[in-house]
Amino acid sequence: MSAGRIPNWADVTLVPLFSVALAFALSAVLIWAIGESPWDAVKLMVQGAFGSSYGWGYTLFYATNFIFTGLAVAVAFQARLFNIGGEGQALLGGLGVALVCLYIPWPHWSLALIAASLGAALFGAAWAIIPGYLQARRGSHIVITTIMFNFIAASLLGYILVNVLRVRGSQDPASPRFPAEVALPKLHEMLALVGIPFSRVPPVNISLLLAIFMCFAVWFMLWRTRLGYQIRAFGESEPAAEYAGISPARITIYVMLISGALAGLMAVNSVMGEQQRLVLNAVEGAGFIGIAVALMGRNHPFGVFLAAILFGFLYQGGAELALWMSIPRELIVVIQALVILFTGALDNMVRMPIARLFALRGGR
Amino acid sequence: MDIATLVQVLDSTLRLATPLLFACLAGLISERAGVFDIGLEGKMLVAAFMAAAIAFVSGNVWIGVAAAVAASVAMALLHGVASITFRGNQLISGVAINFLAAGITVVIAQNWFRQGGRTPSLSGDARMRRIDLPFAESVRDVPFLGPVYHGILSGHALLVYVAFLCVPLTWFVLFRTRFGLRLRAVGENPAAVDTAGVSVVRLRYGAVAICGVLCGLAGAYLATGLSAGFVKDMTAGRGFIALAAMIFAKWRPWHAMGAVLLFGLLEAVANRFQNMEILGLAVPVQAMQALPYILTVVILAGFVGKAIPPRAGGSPYVKEH
Numbered sequence: 001m002s003a004g005r006i007p008n009w010a011d012v013t014l015v016p017l018f019s020v021a022l023a024f025a026l027s028a029v030l031i032w033a034i035g036e037s038p039w040d041a042v043k044l045m046v047q048g049a050f051g052s053s054y055g056w057g058y059t060l061f062y063a064t065n066f067i068f069t070g071l072a073v074a075v076a077f078q079a080r081l082f083n084i085g086g087e088g089q090a091l092l093g094g095l096g097v098a099l100v101c102l103y104i105p106w107p108h109w110s111l112a113l114i115a116a117s118l119g120a121a122l123f124g125a126a127w128a129i130i131p132g133y134l135q136a137r138r139g140s141h142i143v144i145t146t147i148m149f150n151f152i153a154a155s156l157l158g159y160i161l162v163n164v165l166r167v168r169g170s171q172d173p174a175s176p177r178f179p180a181e182v183a184l185p186k187l188h189e190m191l192a193l194v195g196i197p198f199s200r201v202p203p204v205n206i207s208l209l210l211a212i213f214m215c216f217a218v219w220f221m222l223w224r225t226r227l228g229y230q231i232r233a234f235g236e237s238e239p240a241a242e243y244a245g246i247s248p249a250r251i252t253i254y255v256m257l258i259s260g261a262l263a264g265l266m267a268v269n270s271v272m273g274e275q276q277r278l279v280l281n282a283v284e285g286a287g288f289i290g291i292a293v294a295l296m297g298r299n300h301p302f303g304v305f306l307a308a309i310l311f312g313f314l315y316q317g318g319a320e321l322a323l324w325m326s327i328p329r330e331l332i333v334v335i336q337a338l339v340i341l342f343t344g345a346l347d348n349m350v351r352m353p354i355a356r357l358f359a360l361r362g363g364r
Numbered sequence: 365m366d367i368a369t370l371v372q373v374l375d376s377t378l379r380l381a382t383p384l385l386f387a388c389l390a391g392l393i394s395e396r397a398g399v400f401d402i403g404l405e406g407k408m409l410v411a412a413f414m415a416a417a418i419a420f421v422s423g424n425v426w427i428g429v430a431a432a433v434a435a436s437v438a439m440a441l442l443h444g445v446a447s448i449t450f451r452g453n454q455l456i457s458g459v460a461i462n463f464l465a466a467g468i469t470v471v472i473a474q475n476w477f478r479q480g481g482r483t484p485s486l487s488g489d490a491r492m493r494r495i496d497l498p499f500a501e502s503v504r505d506v507p508f509l510g511p512v513y514h515g516i517l518s519g520h521a522l523l524v525y526v527a528f529l530c531v532p533l534t535w536f537v538l539f540r541t542r543f544g545l546r547l548r549a550v551g552e553n554p555a556a557v558d559t560a561g562v563s564v565v566r567l568r569y570g571a572v573a574i575c576g577v578l579c580g581l582a583g584a585y586l587a588t589g590l591s592a593g594f595v596k597d598m599t600a601g602r603g604f605i606a607l608a609a610m611i612f613a614k615w616r617p618w619h620a621m622g623a624v625l626l627f628g629l630l631e632a633v634a635n636r637f638q639n640m641e642i643l644g645l646a647v648p649v650q651a652m653q654a655l656p657y658i659l660t661v662v663i664l665a666g667f668v669g670k671a672i673p674p675r676a677g678g679s680p681y682v683k684e685h
Binding site: 034084140158163326328341345349 | 402445446450451452455456457459461463464468470474475481596607608611648650651653654658660661664665666673
């Protein structure tokens with residue numbers, strides 16, 4: 001099954017697009033099978049996600065989360081490391097944000113944003129460095145340890161919320177509300193400065209700009225610095241990288257630090273930007289969606305950005321579906337699974353017809 | 365802790381260990397053949413739904429079990445197609461299967477029963493009956509033997525006993541049959557098996573299918589034996605605990621039984637007591653829940669013996685030309 005050569009441009013555009021088309025087609029069959037109209041569902045989703053500034057606001061809010069977690073998975077994939085631990089790292093990032101916001105009195109949100117970002121990145125990175133170290137120095141499989149660390153993180157956070165941060169007398173396992181000074185400016189406030197009206201409801205906030213900035217930062221790191229070169233070389237071929245004097249253990253640990261920090265940063269958007277307090281399920285699976293986003297975005301920051309918007313659309317559109325049609329929100333999880341399946345696991349199957357097409361054209 | 369409580373906790377340990385044991389052996393067989401499977405959770409979940417749904421509709425739990433096994437095997441074959449035939453990434457395929465299961469069970473449950481992604485509660489013949497072992501009643505009042513035999517060992521659903529019988533069976537098949545030898549060889553050095561003229565692909569598909577059957581039984585017991593119906597995400601990480609038990613047991617069947625009993629006991633204790641005191645130290649319930657995962661990380665890190673997976677695990681086999 002040697003898939004023939006595909007030109008690079010087709011590899012980064014046609015293959016993911018074809019995968020997504022397959023995933024959507026199967027989802028349409030599922031919608032039809034449960035007795036709903038796929039066409040109506042698509043119309044409703046597009047209308048709900050892009051038809052108003054309200055919809056756009058939610059789409060971009062979800063996309064912000066997915067950019068962070070997608071970048072986290074993508075950076076690790078560049079070094080051929082599979083970090084499934086984004087969920088746990090983002091949970092810990094939330095703890096970092098909460099501690100910074102609750103225990104230090106901030107005069108202005110801008111200072112709080114910088115400190116909370118550092119706190120989120122630090123806690124996320126700290127949670128990722130243990131699996132990274134264990135892989136690098138003790139040879140334990142990073143996929144298994146990061147899965148285990150997701151569960152350990154959930155238990156740890158549960159303990160801290162119930163026994164340490166919980167409001168006295170409250171049954172709810174959640175931290176107190178953050179002070180009003182650390183509320184991040186929302187997109188509608190920012191757009192109002194340049195005279196563009198935007199819905200006030202959605203929680204999309206300045207973290208979106210931070211996410212876009214991180215896309216550039218990750219791109220710069222990967223393709224314009226020595227470390228990035230080493231990461232990519234390590235991902236291409238570990239023996240070759242080692243021969244060139246790159247230490248596999250060092251790269252593994254650095255990559256996991258960066259990956260964990262990126263996943264942790266997601267909490268700036270969800271915990272500080274939206275909930276304004278730390279709750280148990282602050283991440284809501286966004287760490288896992290990062291896997292689909294990175295795979296679809298071909299591990300490139302620009303691809304991650306586009307894929308995150310697509311998943312933001314799916315999440316917002318899916319919420320509308322659940323509201324107006326009898327299609328549960330979990331349909332989005334099915335689509336997400338199919339995207340992971342086709343872009344990740346069945347990659348060779350998706351490639352074959354495309355490769356054959358190019359072979360036909362080139363062979364004559 | 366008095367005797368009655370102890371008997372209760374050990375009794376529920378057996379019940380809670382059962383789905384873990386099926387899933388753990390499932391993963392063990394698949395990984396021994398060189399196919400990593402982090403999709404145990406998903407297969408169990410699909411099986412749990414099918415078992416509950418079909419048992420409810422047909423009124424017969426065993427028809428439900430058959431449907432559960434069929435659904436789980438179908439998911440296992442999907443994993444096989446991705447990781448054996450198309451040589452895809454086995455870990456990513458496992459992740460996809462977990463999400464597929466989490467999504468599709470709720471979508472279909474909502475469509476069939478309209479109860480918010482759950483099945484109606486099962487009762488009567490749609491649930492697994494408890495079996496009394498022979499003479500259980502007559503030894504009831506005998507000291508020691510009574511509580512152990514009547515209180516702990518007797519009175520479980522058939523699948524509990526099947527699960528524990530699967531341990532020697534798995535051991536026998538893996539270490540005393542030709543199929544088992546080839547299966548282990550294909551996980552260590554597939555090229556050698558290929559050279560000997562045995563099909564690597566067929567062996568790996570065989571292992572993946574057995575894995576599907578066992579995950580199917582795990583899910584079926586979960587929904588019709590341990591509980592009385594399916595609820596959204598009811599596996600709640602059990603597939604990953606089973607994976608942890610498999611690593612903890614270093615891919616050996618008898619040790620797997622020990623590991624799932626330990627993890628089952630932890631769950632039973634955590635269910636029974638919200639906060640425990642051990643040697644004057646208050647142990648929070650979250651620590652009990654996290655313990656299987658922490659133990660696995662410690663084992664993986666090689667601080668207490670080394671856990672070495674089958675050598676060819678995770679890599680697709682490419683025939684030389």
